[in-house]
Ligand SMILES: *[C@@H]1O[C@H](CO)[C@@H](O)[C@H](O)[C@H]1NC(C)=O
C-alpha cells in the first residue's frame with residue numbers, strides 16, 4: 001500500500017503531462033510556415049484558454065464568442081511563444097491593460113470584427129515586437145485628441161470600417177514606424193494633414209470612402225499626400241461626379257412647387273418689357289419660322305405635304321396610262337383582245353351559275369339534318385368500370401349540343417365527353 005500511492009500520483013502526473021500536449025478537440029493543430037498553429041474557430045469558445053499546448057505560435061480563436069480579454073490570461077496559460085494571434089470575429093468589447101502581458105514574441109494581432117469602442121493607448125506596452133495590428137470593423141466612433149496607440153515598432157495599422165467620423169490631430173503622434181495605414185470606409189468627410197505629419201515613415205495610406213467632401217481643402221490634402229510620396233488611391237475625380245448625381249436625385253425627388261414670387265424679386269418696370277419685342281422684329285423670316293414652329297409641327301407639315309404630293313402624283317399617273325371606270329381599269333383594247341375578254345366573261349358567268357345551283361344559298365349554316373349530331377348512346381351498357389354514372393351531367397352535355405341555335409358548334413371531341421362520365 002505504501003508503494004502504490006506514489007505510483008498512482010506518478011501515473012496521474014504523467015497523464016497530465018501527456019494530456020496537456022494533446023490538441024484539444026475544438027482545435028486543429030498543424031504547421032504553417034514552420035510555426036505551430038492551433039486553429040480553434042467557430043466553437044463558441046468564451047475564453048482564450050482551451051487547452052492548446054503552450055508551444056503554440058499561431059493561435060486563432062476567430063469566430064467565437066469571447067467578449068473580454070482579462071489581464072495576464074495568456075501569461076498564466078503559458079502561451080509565451082505566440083507570434084500570430086487571431087481574435088477576429090468575436091464579441092470583444094473590453095481588453096485589460098495587461099491582457100497581452102507575456103506575449104513578447106507577438107508580431108501580428110488580429111482584433112478585427114469585434115465590439116471595441118476604446119483601447120488604452122499603452123495597451124501594447126507588453127508586446128514590443130508587434131508590427132501588424134488589425135482593428136478593422138470595430139466601433140471607434142468617438143476618438144479623443146490623444147495618441148490612439150503608443151508603439152515604437154508598429155508598422156501596419158488597419159482602422160478600416162470603424163465608423164470613425166474624424167481623425168483628431170494628435171491621433172498618430174506616437175507611431176514613429178508606421179508604414180501602412182488603412183482608414184478607408186469610415187465616415188470622415190474631411191482630413192487634416194496635421195494628423196498625418198507625425199507619420200514620417202508612412203508609405204501607403206488607404207482612403208477609400210464615399211463621404212469625402214471633394215472641395216479645394218481635400219484636394220490640397222491629396223496633393224500633400226502625393227508630395228510626401230505616400231501612395232494612395234485618388235478619391236476626388238470620381239467622387240465629385242457622385243456627389244452631383246446624388247444632388248440631382250435628391251432635387252428630383254424632393255422638388256416642391258415653388259412660387260417664384262417667394263424666391264425672386266419681380267418688380268420689373270414696364271420699360272424692360274419693350275426690349276424683347278424690339279429684338280423679335282429684327283429676326284429674318286427664316287429665324288421667325290424657326291421660332292414659331294416646333295420640330296413636331298414641322299414633321300407633321302412635312303408628312304401632310306408628302307401625302308398630298310403622293311395623291312396628286314398617283315392621280316396624274318392613272319389619268320395618263322389608264323381609262324378609269326368606276327372601279328376597274330380598262331386599257332384600250334384591240335379587236336382580238338376584246339373577243340377573248342368576251343369569251344372569258346362568258347365562261348365566268350357559266351361557272352357562277354353552276355355553283356349557285358349546286359350549293360345552297362346559306363352556305364355557312366349546315367343543313368338542318370346536320371344540326372342534330374348523332375351522338376353515341378350515353379346510357380349503359382357501356383363500360384363504367386364500376387363508377388356510378390352521373391346522368392345529369394351527361395344529359396346536360398347532350399342538351400347543350402342539341403340546342404338549335406348552337407347548331408354550328410361542333411360537338412366536343414369524344415374523349416372530352418368521356419371525362420364527364
Ligand atoms: C483571422 O481569421 C480570419 C477568419 O478566419 C481570417 O479571415 C483572417 O485572415 C485571420 N487573420 C490572420 C492574421 O491570419
Ligand SMILES: *[C@@H]1O[C@H](CO)[C@@H](O)[C@H](O)[C@H]1NC(C)=O
Pocket residue numbers: 265266267
Ligand atoms: C427688389 O428689386 C428692387 C429694384 O428692382 C429693389 O429696390 C428692392 O430692394 C428689391 N427687393 C429685395 C427684397 O431685394
Ligand SMILES: CC(=O)N[C@H]1CO[C@H](CO)[C@@H](O)[C@@H]1O
Pocket residue numbers: 267268269271272275
Ligand atoms: C432697358 C432698361 O430700361 N433696363 C432696366 C431694366 O430694369 C433694371 C432694374 O430692374 C434697370 O437697372 C435697367 O436699366
